[in-house]
Amino acid sequence: MLRNLPQILSPALLYALRAMGHGDRIVIADANYPAESSGPECIRLDGITATDVLAAILQVMPLDTFVAAPAQTMQVVGDPDAVPDIVAEFQTLIDETADNPAQISTLERHAFYEEASSAFAVVQTGEQRIYGNIILTKGIIAP
Template sequence: MYHLEEPASAYNLIEYFKIHQMNSRAVQEKGRGKGMINYTLTHPGLLAALAESGHGSQILLADANYPHNTGAPAAARRISLNLRPGLLTIDQILEVLIDAVPLEAAAVMAPPDGNWTEAVKGYESALGARVPITSHQRFDFYDAARSPNVAVVIASGDTRHYANLLLTIGVRPDGAA
């Protein structure tokens, strides 16, 4: 049996959820219980990747035009959520991530005119004042996204230009369970 106190390797996390799923099915058969994971984020690979990340690790939410394989470090975990053009959008993914991990900073790719795109204005609204957003010109953003701190690359189906978002994981508040 795996316990949450064990190191959060991908294997341990997946095994934990398999056991939890089996236990949930047994409870459901008895008429008590609502499902396997009572949480907004249910993607096993993304759960494992986030569990393996820590304070200062970065998550790249890449739009459909971003070079997913060459635009990030080889060691970063790749999560493909680009089902079709327009699905999933970075906004949809961000909504789930905000609930899943503490965030301390964000960076975006600025278009040549330097103005924030509608996508970035949406990120600013979703993240609120608690998460500062900085902007980088295209090639500076590529350099930042290739940093060894990038632990997770999420390929989206977002077709908006300059929709890429680089998030930095913060710390959990004291006493948070």
């Protein structure tokens, strides 16, 4: 056991977060996302919501301040301006938890898959709300 770490951060996820460098990306994916076949290492957190995982990751990982979009979600197919409830919840968590809050930007579905395919890892959650996917870019911790 370790102190001051969210308990849902598994050993594999902690390793990935620590091994990531500035500019590396991690995907938090819902239960419908094709995580195992998307390319990057898949870290499974079945039964845990994407919002709980986002909150835990933001407690230990800074968002990048050198890129325009350190948090990206998938646009709703057929309605790119829609903001699903889970995306609004992601934004609230970023605003309240991130050391460098940022506005979420969106990507068209296939563009999201393309960006996610080059991420450091994909965290497959048990999230059942659709569009519960987010890409985070890791920043730095200033001296």
